[in-house]
């Protein structure tokens with residue numbers, strides 16, 4: 016199977032674009048989105064088909080499929096994808112929809128396809144780990160299995176992190192390699208393993224989740240533990256000197272991490288959005304842990320060096336965010352499920368050679384961001400409850416919410432283009 020071939024997507028009948036056009040007409044630049052963007056199921060359908068599915072999304076880490084036949088599934092909206100390592104060691108992404116009558120094939124979140132075979136639980140059509148249909152019970156002798164391979168979607172592994180896209184013509188990945196890849200290489204994520212995974216279900220629209228992630232205006236009131244450790248939660252006058260000291264320390268240590276910004280609309284047309292930004296930890300904290308002390312062995316280029324007093328935020332596309340400390344990493348996946356339902360999955364990474372119980376404890380590695388995410392779930396759901404009110408009126412973003420404003424501006428530009436386009440221009 017040639018993965019370079021575009022995926023065949025049966026173009027769905029999209030709902031009317033009139034609600035979207037009306038919502039766009041009432042959008043005020045620099046303000047939160049009008050209510051319909053956070054609750055209208057038809058706008059959610061447009062979000063999925065024209066924005067989410069046109070981009071790249073992190074689905075996990077290559078260490079989650081170490082051996083041939085290992086797979087995991089990833090959900091995005093109503094789609095489910097099988098990420099499977101083949102007998103040839105290659106990792107592929109296959110749509111989890113049987114080519115017979117459409118059943119889900121893999122029903123477990125993580126598993127091993129025995130002998131590399133994926134067997135549909137309905138009538139047992141059997142596929143190999145490239146997606147080829149090998150066996151279809153009691154079909155005529157001349158039945159041609161060739162056209163019934165599982166549909167592939169494009170997949171890239173960047174420094175061990177696995178990304179997929181549904182787009183027939185995927186967005187260019189160069190910015191991702193240049194910013195995310197640059198940082199993930201220095202942090203050694205290609206040689207990482209998963210220490211812990213956790214899924215949070217949130218009763219809110221996905222854009223309230225991503226907007227919340229993109230601003231730290233809420234960190235002071237909502238995240239006391241995070242704010243105690245990260246200067247990023249403070250106003251610019253405090254941040255700038257601390258960040259300058261951290262950059263100085265990076266130079267002394269020979270760590271070549273730099274800010275690289277292709278975020279949102281600053282990505283060139285046709286390229287995926289990606290960025291890397293650095294920020295200082297507050298004096299006394301060497302990493303994002305309960306007591307500020309390391310929770311796992313150094314990763315990547317930090318091995319044999321010292322803590323730099325900082326950490327990195329990395330973003331790729333609209334749903335994939337990452338946080339990197341010298342001793343552990345965090346993948347933060349936003350998963351839109353319905354107009355009022357979103358999941359986020361957190362995946363913590365440590366050095367592949369670190370031994371659980373000896374070099375690290377999963378609960379210590381995950382403590383800070385688990386705690387922070389429980390707080391985020393609460394504030395995001397309160398946000399949705401208020402946004403649902405007949406009295407809700409979008410208010411202005413403040414300077415500390417500039418990245419959330421950039422994100423919304425990017426989304427609005429994409430949806431405005433879609434609203435005025437013909438079907439031939441649609442993303443899927």
Ligand code: FES
Nearest residue numbers: 113115116135138
């Ligand atoms: S739907 Fe999969 S074998 Fe019938």
Ligand SMILES: [Fe+2]
Nearest residue numbers: 227233238391
């Ligand atoms: Fe938060």
